[in-house]
Amino acid sequence: MAALDYAQIADIYDTYVTSEEDLPFFLEEAGKAAGPVLELMCGTGRVAVPLAAAGIPMTCVDNSRPMLSILRTKLKARRLPAKVVHADATRLTLDGPFRLAIIPFNSFSEFRSTELQRSVLSGIRRCLAPDGRLIVTLHNPAVRRVRIDGQLHVLGQYPLADSDDTLTLQSVETLDPDTGLVSGHQYFEAYDRDGRLVWQRILTVAFRLVNHREFQDLVREAGFRVESLVGDYARSPFVEASSPFMIWALTRTDALQCA
Numbered sequence: 001m002a003a004l005d006y007a008q009i010a011d012i013y014d015t016y017v018t019s020e021e022d023l024p025f026f027l028e029e030a031g032k033a034a035g036p037v038l039e040l041m042c043g044t045g046r047v048a049v050p051l052a053a054a055g056i057p058m059t060c061v062d063n064s065r066p067m068l069s070i071l072r073t074k075l076k077a078r079r080l081p082a083k084v085v086h087a088d089a090t091r092l093t094l095d096g097p098f099r100l101a102i103i104p105f106n107s108f109s110e111f112r113s114t115e116l117q118r119s120v121l122s123g124i125r126r127c128l129a130p131d132g133r134l135i136v137t138l139h140n141p142a143v144r145r146v147r148i149d150g151q152l153h154v155l156g157q158y159p160l161a162d163s164d165d166t167l168t169l170q171s172v173e174t175l176d177p178d179t180g181l182v183s184g185h186q187y188f189e190a191y192d193r194d195g196r197l198v199w200q201r202i203l204t205v206a207f208r209l210v211n212h213r214e215f216q217d218l219v220r221e222a223g224f225r226v227e228s229l230v231g232d233y234a235r236s237p238f239v240e241a242s243s244p245f246m247i248w249a250l251t252r253t254d255a256l257q258c259a
Contacts (some may be wrong), residue, residue: 002209006111008203009188010066013044015158016169022104022137023050025233025247029135030056035099038127040089040120041107045071048082058082059098061089090116092123100238101127101134106245108136109207112181114218117210121222125252134224134250140243141180141209142232148182149176155186165190173205180209212238212246224250 006013029038042048042060044067052058052075060082062068068084075082085094090111101124111117124134147153155169168191173184179236188201210218216226227250229237231243238246 096127097129
């Protein structure tokens with residue numbers, strides 16, 4: 001099970017998660033797959049809906065029923081075919097084979113132990129085609145750590161739909177340097193046009209930073225070959241000191257490797 005309780009913020013998730021920088025990348029990769037695509041940690045469909053709209057046969061998996069409810073509403077409104085599955089990615093049992101599996105938006109980091117990460121990778125491998133591929137986006141620890149300082153950071157302000165209120169999002173995070181575990185809170189506050197607080201929510205945050213050498217070893221042991229590693233969605237080479245992300249493209253291999 002992933003670490004964040006998205007039921008607390010499902011109804012406002014699309015208000016503040018509006019990035020589209022990865023969509024051309026995933027549209028291209030899904031198009032190359034020439035077959036069914038599996039998205040894990042799909043949430044409300046920020047990536048899945050555009051892929052489905054492009055004619056990609058999608059299976060969308062998430063552990064949050066409220067997030068999936070919003071995804072189903074979007075698909076129905078646009079008359080898009082996609083299979084929506086409520087499931088825990090650490091105990092994945094799906095019929096395949098899928099040509100491509102994706103875990104966008106750093107979501108793999110929410111599996112905070114090596115044991116859970118291995119379970120996720122094992123489940124994905126089982127439902128991929130023999131030459132199927134997996135794409136995982138991860139934080140680059142060297143860059144992401146900069147904001148993990150125990151201080152309160154304002155992440156943004158966003159207009160709330162169907163009202164004149166404004167959503168303010170702030171966060172505070174701390175890092176255990178020995179384990180890479182990050183813990184903290186996100187603070188959601190809605191203010192009316194006069195600046196008065198209307199409501200507040202607090203979401204507990206928990207994830208784990210994984211460095212590229214650790215992830216490389218992990219996926220090789222799980223039966224994947226590293227096809228490529230890039231540092232952003234323009235496919236720039238990964239630079240450990242400065243790349244915003246680690247975007248891994250992996251290919252399923254015939255046999256598991258010994259740890």
